[in-house]
Amino acid sequence: MKKLIYIFVVFFVAGSQLSNANPIQFTNDWKTLNFFRIPATQFMMKGKSVDIIARKSSSVIYRTLDKNLWNATSASWIWETSKSVPPTDLSKKGDDDRNISIYFVFLDRASAERIGLSADIKTLLTSKQARIVIYSFGGDKARNTVQKNPYLGNRGVTIIKRSAKVGFFEETVDLANDYKKAFGSLPEALVGIALASDSDDTGGLVVARIESLRIE
DSSP, rough: OHHHHHHHHHHHHHHHHHHHHEEOBBTTSSSSOTTTTTTOEEEEEEEEEEEEEEESOOEEEEEOOOGGGGTOEEEEEEEEEEOOOOOOTTTTTOOOOOOEEEEEEEEEEEIIIIIIOOOOHHHHOOTTTOOEEEEEEEESSSSOOOOTTTTGGEEEEEEEESSSSSSSEEEEEEEHHHHHHSHHHHHHHHEEEEEEEEEEETTTEEEEEEEEEEEE
């Protein structure tokens, strides 16, 4: 009987945690940012997942988040690659190809109320108020290495979750803790998410997928 009660409690707790997670769907709500004179990376939206092909290319897809998700402090997802760019130093411009990067974009509450829901990715990435935590599947550094992003200065960090290679991996990240380590305070509002995949610097090929992206 005690064993049955224990099993029930375990499943109840696990189910409660799952119900608190907010799945992020890959639909037409995502917008695309391409770059001048660089071929576009392909993102094929499939609801719970997105397939990615980056052939000597670079692009970003992004979406803003509804206000009820601004307090999210953690995230999880699955990503996999069957073709990978070579390892490069992601802290250097012009040498920063990566299979996949996931950007979590934060603003202070006042700025979020003012521009959060209507902002495009260029506004968010260039805003002096924005703070960005990037998790990357790529690069030549060890897992959980933290690097300054060469395009964002003190407003963004890249955390290497997987070095450049092929494989299938599940990730769970503590957004609040990683934000605090990077910027010295707790985040106020998670206003947007972006995905990038690029292989234009090395002239390589990425074939990848992200699925089951959740925030809570």
